[in-house]
Amino acid sequence: MKKKVSVIGAGNVGASLAQMIVQSGIADVVLFDIADGIPEGKALDLSEACPLWGSSSSIVGTNDYAHTADSDVIVITAGFPRKPGMSRDDLLNANAKVVSDVTENTSKASPNAVIIVVTNPMDVMAQVSFKVSGFDPSRVMGMGGILDSARFRTFVAWELNVSPEDVEALVLGGHGDLMVPMPRFTTIKGVSITELISKERIDALVERTRHGGAEIVALLKTGSAYYAPAAATYQMVKAILFDEKRMLPCAAYLNGEYGATGIYTGLPVMLGSGGVEKIVELNLNEQEKTDFEKSVSAVKSLVEKLSL
Ligand code: APR
Numbered sequence: 001m002k003k004k005v006s007v008i009g010a011g012n013v014g015a016s017l018a019q020m021i022v023q024s025g026i027a028d029v030v031l032f033d034i035a036d037g038i039p040e041g042k043a044l045d046l047s048e049a050c051p052l053w054g055s056s057s058s059i060v061g062t063n064d065y066a067h068t069a070d071s072d073v074i075v076i077t078a079g080f081p082r083k084p085g086m087s088r089d090d091l092l093n094a095n096a097k098v099v100s101d102v103t104e105n106t107s108k109a110s111p112n113a114v115i116i117v118v119t120n121p122m123d124v125m126a127q128v129s130f131k132v133s134g135f136d137p138s139r140v141m142g143m144g145g146i147l148d149s150a151r152f153r154t155f156v157a158w159e160l161n162v163s164p165e166d167v168e169a170l171v172l173g174g175h176g177d178l179m180v181p182m183p184r185f186t187t188i189k190g191v192s193i194t195e196l197i198s199k200e201r202i203d204a205l206v207e208r209t210r211h212g213g214a215e216i217v218a219l220l221k222t223g224s225a226y227y228a229p230a231a232a233t234y235q236m237v238k239a240i241l242f243d244e245k246r247m248l249p250c251a252a253y254l255n256g257e258y259g260a261t262g263i264y265t266g267l268p269v270m271l272g273s274g275g276v277e278k279i280v281e282l283n284l285n286e287q288e289k290t291d292f293e294k295s296v297s298a299v300k301s302l303v304e305k306l307s308l
Contacts, residue, residue: 002057003027003241006068006110008102009078010039010061012223013118016230017075017237018059022046024234025055027241030067033078039063071110073237076129078102079119081224082217088120088176089302096306099125100132107133114240114275117142118233120224122175123251123299124306126264130253137253139275144175145249145266146232147225151212152181155205156193170249171209172266172288173295179266180291181206185282236271243273252276258284258292263303265296 005021007014010033018031029046033039043061050057060067068074079095082088099119107115115133117126117140126142133140148171150164157164168187173180183202186193193202208215216225239246252269254260257279270278284292 003072004030004070005073005075005237005241006030006032006071006106006113007075007077008032008068008106009076009119010035010042011077012081012226013229013233014075014077015042016226017077017233018042019046019049020230020234021237022050022055022057022059023053025053025057026238027072028057029059030071031059031061032063032065032068033061034063036063065105065109068106069109071106071113073116073240074106074110074113075116075118075233075237076102076106076125077118077233079125082120082213083223084218084221086217088122088213091120092124092302092305095119095121095125096128099128103129103132107135113139115140116233116236116240117251118229120175121299121302123264123266124302126251126253127303128306130264136275137255138277140253141236141269141271141276142175142251142264142266143229143233143236144179144251145171145268146235147229148175148179148181148209148212148266149249150228150232152186152205152209155208156186156188156197159197159201159205160188160193162188170268172249172268173292174265174299175251176295176298177210178291178295178298179210180288180295181209182288184285184288239271240273240275245270245272245277247271247280250276252279254279257281258296260296263296263300265299 039061170185
């Protein structure tokens with residue numbers, strides 16, 4: 001039997017992710033949304049593409065949570081995206097309500113699932129989902145670091161005129177303007193970019209990465225990025241379904257690691273069928289520690305604004 005992934009929110013990110021999963025044939029998909037007809041229409045369209053892709057995955061579009069029952073993975077993309085001039089944090093209260101409602105319904109229907117939260121402000125929404133689901137924190141995580149790292153990889157690849165595939169990058173901390181791109185841990189075939197790019201240029205690439213989402217919002221004007229967010233989430237879904245033990249930056253619940261407790265933030269983790277199977281602790285230098293702590297404090301202050 002195929003694995004089952006429920007994608008909650010059939011908007012830009014959710015539908016793009018559903019397409020990636022169905023096109024690659026790695027799982028069956030349930031695409032859920034509250035909007036009438038949208039999930040059904042998109043699922044039907046994707047079903048009709050399957051013969052052309054040579055895929056035997058099935059996809060069902062629905063407004064009924066019963067269809068999500070017994071999912072292996074639940075991806076939450078439901079909520080509101082940013083408009084120009086908005087930060088991810090401006091979405092806090094509206095999206096907390098959506099994520100809380102979605103988590104309550106999906107976690108009841110799939111008590112053994114792993115939940116991946118994409119909705120912004122993502123670190124806080126992961127915390128909401130963790131609380132509402134009552135799941136072990138290893139089974140609730142957020143997507144942010146892979147996307148931020150992919151943006152950093154892209155900009156580094158353009159700078160050095162190398163393939164983005166050969167750039168490894170790491171971005172820690174909250175998925176917000178205070179995220180912490182880590183040049184020391186960003187390498188081309190093992191060589192740190194600190195040896196290949198001037199400090200001024202690295203600073204510029206870090207700044208562009210921090211505002212990578214806003215750059216796209218300003219261009220699109222009616223919504224936020226979705227191809228790269230969907231691709232980043234796809235990587236997480238695949239790592240969990242196939243127990244790949246990938247080392248990827250994801251938002252995970254800290255329980256003393258990196259000196260913080262009871263909060264979600266972006267860290268390198270090992271992803272497998274159990275979800276976050278391990279949090280990898282890196283030796284941060286003083287500047288990296290300060291930047292990381294600032295980023296975690298920003299997530300904490302947002303969490304405090306919610307009555308969880
Ligand atoms: N239950 C289910 N679906 C909902 C709910 C809800 N309570 N509230 C809203 N939705 C659905 C909307 O109907 C819409 O189809 O969520 C979908 C969101 O899609 P888009 O508006 O296209 O937003 P998208 O670009 O996909 O971004 C979704 O991911 O990256 C983040 O910041 C982004 O928080 C945003 C989320």
